Amino acid sequence: MIKTGIIGGSGYTAGELLRLLQNHPKTTVDFVYSTTNAGKPVAKVHQDLLGDTDLLFTDTINPEVNLVFLCLGHGQSKAFLEKHHFASHTRIIDLGNDFRLHPDAGSFVYGLPELNRKKIKMTQFVANPGCFATAIQLALVPLAQHQELQNSIHINATTGSTGAGVQPSGTTHHSWRTNNMSHYKAFEHQHLDEIQQSLDKLQPGFNQELLFIPNRGDFSRGIFATLYTQTEKSLDAIVALYKTFYQNDPFVVVTTDTIHLKQVVQTNKCIISLEKKGKYLLITSIIDNLIKGASGQAIQNMNLMFGLDEKTGLQLKSGSF
Amino acid sequence: MIKTGIIGGSGYTAGELLRLLQNHPKTTVDFVYSTTNAGKPVAKVHQDLLGDTDLLFTDTINPEVNLVFLCLGHGQSKAFLEKHHFASHTRIIDLGNDFRLHPDAGSFVYGLPELNRKKIKMTQFVANPGCFATAIQLALVPLAQHQELQNSIHINATTGSTGAGVQPSGTTHHSWRTNNMSHYKAFEHQHLDEIQQSLDKLQPGFNQELLFIPNRGDFSRGIFATLYTQTEKSLDAIVALYKTFYQNDPFVVVTTDTIHLKQVVQTNKCIISLEKKGKYLLITSIIDNLIKGASGQAIQNMNLMFGLDEKTGLQLKSGSF
Amino acid sequence: MIKTGIIGGSGYTAGELLRLLQNHPKTTVDFVYSTTNAGKPVAKVHQDLLGDTDLLFTDTINPEVNLVFLCLGHGQSKAFLEKHHFASHTRIIDLGNDFRLHPDAGSFVYGLPELNRKKIKMTQFVANPGCFATAIQLALVPLAQHQELQNSIHINATTGSTGAGVQPSGTTHHSWRTNNMSHYKAFEHQHLDEIQQSLDKLQPGFNQELLFIPNRGDFSRGIFATLYTQTEKSLDAIVALYKTFYQNDPFVVVTTDTIHLKQVVQTNKCIISLEKKGKYLLITSIIDNLIKGASGQAIQNMNLMFGLDEKTGLQLKSGSF
Amino acid sequence: MIKTGIIGGSGYTAGELLRLLQNHPKTTVDFVYSTTNAGKPVAKVHQDLLGDTDLLFTDTINPEVNLVFLCLGHGQSKAFLEKHHFASHTRIIDLGNDFRLHPDAGSFVYGLPELNRKKIKMTQFVANPGCFATAIQLALVPLAQHQELQNSIHINATTGSTGAGVQPSGTTHHSWRTNNMSHYKAFEHQHLDEIQQSLDKLQPGFNQELLFIPNRGDFSRGIFATLYTQTEKSLDAIVALYKTFYQNDPFVVVTTDTIHLKQVVQTNKCIISLEKKGKYLLITSIIDNLIKGASGQAIQNMNLMFGLDEKTGLQLKSGSF
Structure with missing residues (x-):
């Protein structure tokens, strides 16, 4: 033991x-x-x-x-x-x-x-x-590995109140937080550094903008992240690339279905959903922030x-x- | 002005x-x-x-x-x-x-x-x-005025997190409170004294038990109270008695419809719903705790x-x- | 009358x-x-x-x-x-x-x-x-009036469950929706047309991308929208421009404070918060979707x-x- | 297998x-x-x-x-x-x-x-x-086994929206249910029959009133039940009786701590908390309704x-x- x-x-x-x-x-x-x-x-x-x-x-x-x-x-x-x-x-x-x-x-x-x-x-x-860093990196590293991050990356992610820790504060007071939404540290969240470091390791010289708006959500657990960037690759090619990248990773699921946060809450899974809208690839990445x-x-x-x-x-x- | x-x-x-x-x-x-x-x-x-x-x-x-x-x-x-x-x-x-x-x-x-x-x-x-005291008294005073409180009174009421005040604490932390329920000060809530005082004034010598369980609810506003006591009066007679009592009160509505808390949230209204189940009169009383x-x-x-x-x-x- | x-x-x-x-x-x-x-x-x-x-x-x-x-x-x-x-x-x-x-x-x-x-x-x-269209247009029209929409516009907005109407469905079932988050109609929401039409009227020939991800939030009321776009204007200049534009509009408040959704819920107000992050202008726009x-x-x-x-x-x- | x-x-x-x-x-x-x-x-x-x-x-x-x-x-x-x-x-x-x-x-x-x-x-x-029947019976059977149910039993229990099933309806619409509370089938819930049957088996001739108000809560999972009845036994004696009764039951925990619903949500546990208030025994019983x-x-x-x-x-x- x-x-x-x-x-x-x-x-x-x-x-x-x-x-x-x-x-x-x-x-x-x-x-x-x-x-x-x-x-x-x-x-x-x-x-x-x-x-x-x-x-x-x-x-x-x-x-x-x-x-x-x-x-x-x-x-x-x-x-x-x-x-x-x-x-x-x-x-x-x-x-x-x-x-x-x-x-x-x-x-x-x-x-x-x-x-x-x-x-x-x-x-x-x-x-x-970090929690945001996990959701965001898992959404991006397959592209970085293939040097496919060639444009600005737009990220919006919402986290539950457990993300703020057990110490009570104004923005975790139930009366304030319930039915509410807000953002904080827009474009400046500290997790950007670890994301940047990982992307740079996979795609040396990576210097695209990572524009990240983190939100405080009205739930206690989970991170719901959407990311998009331009790419010329087809959806099929991208899905294949992600599936190959994650083929031996038991906790990452790649899908083209629409997804919702509670599919992963209370689990160690990360589900990544891929869509192509014109020249934009839209990636949705969900995890339980505490798991x-x-x-x-x-x-x-x-x-x-x-x-x-x-x-x-x-x-x-x-x-x- | x-x-x-x-x-x-x-x-x-x-x-x-x-x-x-x-x-x-x-x-x-x-x-x-x-x-x-x-x-x-x-x-x-x-x-x-x-x-x-x-x-x-x-x-x-x-x-x-x-x-x-x-x-x-x-x-x-x-x-x-x-x-x-x-x-x-x-x-x-x-x-x-x-x-x-x-x-x-x-x-x-x-x-x-x-x-x-x-x-x-x-x-x-x-x-x-007090907020609980308001919801409970409005449910009971018409009976007290007619000396009809002749048996134990069973009260269960749930309040929103604003009832606990703005100062953050463990039981108002969003992560704790959301999706949760608990009770506190069962049978001993301090509002019982003011309720007792009012009932005694209307029904001198009032000495029935007031058994009150206050709950912490998973919402920010409102009090949802149910009360029951035995009475021999018919529902019709009781409804008439309440409607007469409240005939000049613009904020109290008496009904026999089933009701739900959000009918009064954000208003100064108190809705009182009356049902008779065998010998028991069931009274539901709802208010916005902050209004x-x-x-x-x-x-x-x-x-x-x-x-x-x-x-x-x-x-x-x-x-x- | x-x-x-x-x-x-x-x-x-x-x-x-x-x-x-x-x-x-x-x-x-x-x-x-x-x-x-x-x-x-x-x-x-x-x-x-x-x-x-x-x-x-x-x-x-x-x-x-x-x-x-x-x-x-x-x-x-x-x-x-x-x-x-x-x-x-x-x-x-x-x-x-x-x-x-x-x-x-x-x-x-x-x-x-x-x-x-x-x-x-x-x-x-x-x-x-439309509700999304209102929150988004109020965030953008002052810029359009000054022909300042010269780059792609990135929009992320989350709406409450009342936005889906009273008819019950899978995605408005409480058990599904509570503590959840999801997006729908990414880049294709029908309100984009009316937004486009208004912007085009103010800034003739407007042809920038409007990249809009609408989310389903875990609350019943409100729209929380964030938008960003590149601009060379200073924050002071932009704030002045917005304040001038809305000077006679009793329901629009322009601020540089950080804001949160519940500041406007149950009101007819729209609060617009402005921040400048490097070359990006970040606009947060909040309304009650039903009001x-x-x-x-x-x-x-x-x-x-x-x-x-x-x-x-x-x-x-x-x-x- | x-x-x-x-x-x-x-x-x-x-x-x-x-x-x-x-x-x-x-x-x-x-x-x-x-x-x-x-x-x-x-x-x-x-x-x-x-x-x-x-x-x-x-x-x-x-x-x-x-x-x-x-x-x-x-x-x-x-x-x-x-x-x-x-x-x-x-x-x-x-x-x-x-x-x-x-x-x-x-x-x-x-x-x-x-x-x-x-x-x-x-x-x-x-x-x-049934779900309510489980929470309520586990709260009462130790007393019934000892023929200690000798007075009216007052029960108030609140269930999550999953209790109503997956079929969407007015009272499970998120916009209605969130931040709301209501009761239904007061004193007449169908689970009373199975509770009655079990109590009667343990305490033959059991004929006390079971006064049960079931509530619809503003959460998706869990049952929070409070029950009280008069008894002359001391709290110590009752705790001993419950602990003995459940000594070989791996999923039932008996305590004198105050408890809250989320202690059991997502588990197969039932936690039973016991308090004595004057002549009343107050029992709080919590389970996950789906587990x-x-x-x-x-x-x-x-x-x-x-x-x-x-x-x-x-x-x-x-x-x-």
């Missing part, structure tokens, strides 16, 4: 990891570190785990675990690792953004399995991608790092309704 | 008062007092008022206004009035709970117009009822205190969808 | 008209025509009107009314007017799409007051704009046609929460 | 069965019968299964399967079984209400495992309980009928947010 520890145990991604890990046949959760909740039962915070676990939060780490998940706020992972030391064999998956971008990444591999599966299998350290966009992808990376079947513990019933 | 001031201007009830007052033909808002937002445009906090008002929050009161609305947290009105003094002619409507219950009420009249219209017309000080349950009722009280038509400024389009 | 009749009385836009007309001081509703509901109380279908109106649906028109609102399905207004005849003085406002486009429009004026106020004041027949996008705009047109203050009956409390 | 067939394959319970069965390690789905969708891919109707299954709907049954799930409308199972014949070894689980009540039940065992586990293990035919209230419970029954671990295929990640 893989012994795991979770750092930053009271947030949404930690809760989702706990839910996934408790049904994962090859892992145990050794400790859940939370300075604010130390001593408290985990099920008092992640209340749906009532009856499923007797774990208590702790403020002591076990440095000998096989794997540590870092679920700290963005920018706090590096500081945490400077203060706390793990065994030389301990693997680390960081769900924050500290190690996603070079040169800060150091020895961390960018954990998008569909892009870096081989490297993830060999590495000790993984930087788990494929965070904790599920972390488990997927763990599976790869430990030589397990990539799907272990991730065959999840969709939420559907 | 009635010159009004609002104390505690950044909360939900203050916002709703501002929305209602700006379309009220007989009032002006002289000042909106908020220590935390002093100097800031009101439309920066109540953002739907953008383009409608240039008012700034202030930390200075004008003691000469004709009417002051107190929109402070519960328990803070008394302290505020001890520190700040208004002119001897200034009328006061307190939306908090400081003056609802005797003997604390002092010279404040309990502001449920359907019960105390005459006294409200004559008084200088009104204690505006008839708070700010709308405050305007209604203001209209009465100043000799205006009770409906002035309160003929509101329902939200419906 | 203006005597009005409503044709197609059981749908959402008819219901919203009835809600607005009952608080309009200068109109009476003479009849509400619905073949399927004839004889039934209007408040049995538009149930929030319970206690407000005793009107019955009828299958007989009064051809002598001053104004008829056509709330039929798209494509049915022309057929209706061929079968039914009104007095020579009767004015007509069509909420469908039969008369929006030339040459079908005939003597109908396109009823976007901010564009055609003078013509609307003089005409007997108005074609009320400024349909029935409220119809009342606004009526007010203009009858020489009333444009705001009569349209000073509505926003829904806010 | 257990070969299963599903009759009535296009509804919500069939969809949920398919989602559960595809991750169940001991079953295969042999056919999905739907006369209206025959020939169509299952994933065109249950669209979240895209990429997971290539099954087509069929209008031909395979009478040799090991198990048939009947997911027909209420009242249609009997007629279906009269027309279609299965092998003598084929087991049947009916998710409708045709065989729940004696004497209609015939050789069907009432499939509430916590009540009838032994009988379910031995039977060929199971009548799966523990329908398809999950059917799988649980299948597991028992085939000698599998009861939890097989039912260790589901909760939805949580």
Whole structure:
């Protein structure tokens, strides 16, 4: 059994990891570190785990675990690792953004399995991608691999309120958020950097505009992204290209059907729908922001790092309704 | 024109008062007092008022206004009035709970117009009822007036997230609240005291159990209350009794149709539906918690205190969808 | 008093008209025509009107009314007017799409007051704009007037479920729609034609791409639209241009604040927010699809046609929460 | 492997069965019968299964399967079984209400495992309980077993829109249902009969009133039920009694914590919270109406009928947010 520890145990991604890990046949959760909740039962915070676990939060780490998940706020992972030391064999998956971008990444591999599966299998350290970054990259990397990103890329994506984290605020107050919609950080979202970095790796010299408007949606889970760009390739050719690219990726589904967000909510799937409208290729990409966009992808990376079947513990019933 | 001031201007009830007052033909808002937002445009906090008002929050009161609305947290009105003094002619409507219950009420009249219209017309000080208390009392007072509350009363009511106030918290976080339901303060909600007091006044010696379960609903506005009690009276007799009781009340509608919450949301109406099931009378009572349950009722009280038509400024389009 | 009749009385836009007309001081509703509901109380279908109106649906028109609102399905207004005849003085406002486009429009004026106020004041027949078309045109016409639409225009807009009409279907089933998001008719929405026509009128020869993705949102009311295009003008210059264009339009607010959909829900307002990001101008435009996008705009047109203050009956409390 | 067939394959319970069965390690789905969708891919109707299954709907049954799930409308199972014949070894689980009540039940065992586990293990035919009936019975059977139901029982329960089935209607239209609340069949819901039957079996001569108000909630999944009745037993004694009763039931959790609906949504769990308020015992019972209230419970029954671990295929990640 893989012994795991979770750092930053009271947030949404930690809760989702706990839910996934408790049904994962090859892992145990050794400790859940939370300075604010130390001593408290985990099920008092992640209340749906009532009856499923007797774990208590702790403020002591076990440095000998096989794997540590870092679920700290963005920018706090590096500081945490400077203060706390793990065994030389301990693997680390960081769900924050500290190690996603070079040169800060150091020895961390960018954990998008569909892009870096081989490297993830060999590495000790993984930087788990951002949620928007996951949905957007999966929509674009097959084109980049074929040097087909030759025009501006227009992206509009809407995320659920869990994307904003567990800390309550004005824009996550239910009275404000329900029945509402807004955008934020238009053209300037921090995930653009990791997207850019991946595209550049596949299509060296990539310098097209990525025009991205992120929206706050009126739902708690999921990312619904539409992207379009000009291309001369036919729809058939593009579909073939995507299907080939993703032929060995168990969580990515390529389709020409129209799709809707709830097809993937509560799963680790990404569904990509392709349409051609005149010279424009329209790509719709949907994921669950907490699963494929965070904790599920972390488990997927763990599976790869430990030589397990990539799907272990991730065959999840969709939420559907 | 009635010159009004609002104390505690950044909360939900203050916002709703501002929305209602700006379309009220007989009032002006002289000042909106908020220590935390002093100097800031009101439309920066109540953002739907953008383009409608240039008012700034202030930390200075004008003691000469004709009417002051107190929109402070519960328990803070008394302290505020001890520190700040208004002119001897200034009328006061307190939306908090400081003056609802005797003997604390002092010279404040309990502001449920359907019960105390005459006294409200004559008084200088009104204690505006609580939101649950409004929905529940309007469902019961016709029976109390006829001494017909002779058995236990079973009450279940669900409120929207605005009922919890603007301050964000765990149970108003959108990710938690959406698609969720829970109850709180079962059998012990503080509004039971004001309900008890009113029923006792109409039906002296009233001592039946009021068994009340308040729920947190997955919507932002409205209270949906069901009540039942045993009675030997026929449905026809009861309907007649309610229709007579409310014959001069422009905001209360009595029906035997089945009803649903959104019939009253965004209005000052209370719809009461009556059914008889065997020996049980089932009463459904619906209001908008921020309007008839708070700010709308405050305007209604203001209209009465100043000799205006009770409906002035309160003929509101329902939200419906 | 203006005597009005409503044709197609059981749908959402008819219901919203009835809600607005009952608080309009200068109109009476003479009849509400619905073949399927004839004889039934209007408040049995538009149930929030319970206690407000005793009107019955009828299958007989009064051809002598001053104004008829056509709330039929798209494509049915022309057929209706061929079968039914009104007095020579009767004015007509069509909420469908039969008369929006030339040459079908005939003597109908396109009823976007901010564009055609003078013509609307003089005409007997108005074609009320589509909801998406309203939000999008108000975002673009100031630029078109100055011949500033010189590049592709990228539009993403999300509408509430009332936009799909009262007839239940798979994509308006609550279980499907709640917490969901999807797009439809990407790049091909029928409202593009009326938008094109208006832009072409203001900026003759306008031939830029209008790339429009319409989304189905997880709320019942409202349209949240973002648009961007390249321009060399500074933000200050653009804001000045918009403020000048809309200086006499009581329902359009121009701002540089960030905005969110619920600022306009339940009102006849359109708020337009302007940002400049590098060479791109980002325009956010929000309306209530049933009010400024349909029935409220119809009342606004009526007010203009009858020489009333444009705001009569349209000073509505926003829904806010 | 257990070969299963599903009759009535296009509804919500069939969809949920398919989602559960595809991750169940001991079953295969042999056919999905739907006369209206025959020939169509299952994933065109249950669209979240895209990429997971290539099954087509069929209008031909395979009478040799090991198990048939009947997911027909209420009242249609009997007629279906009269027309279609299965092998003598084929087991049947009916998710409708045709065989729940004696004497209609015939050789069907009432499939509430916590009540009838032994009988379910031995039977060929199971009548799966109703969703409300599941939540309510699990809240009451420990008391009934101890003859402790000696007073009126007051029940208020709210269900999600999936409870109304996939067929669209006025009260499942998103525009109507969202932000709304209503009740239906107060005191007369059909599930009262099966509840009564179970309680009577455990507490012979049970004749207390079951006063039940079912509500339509503003969410798609889940049942939130509160029940109270008078009892002289202490809370400790009652908690002990419930914990003993459910000690071998893997899906029922007994607690004195306050609970909220989303703790169980997307799982097969039922959480029961107990409080004592004066002489009243307040029981809160929560389930997912489509899982523990329908398809999950059917799988649980299948597991028992085939000698599998009861939890097989039912260790589901909760939805949580």
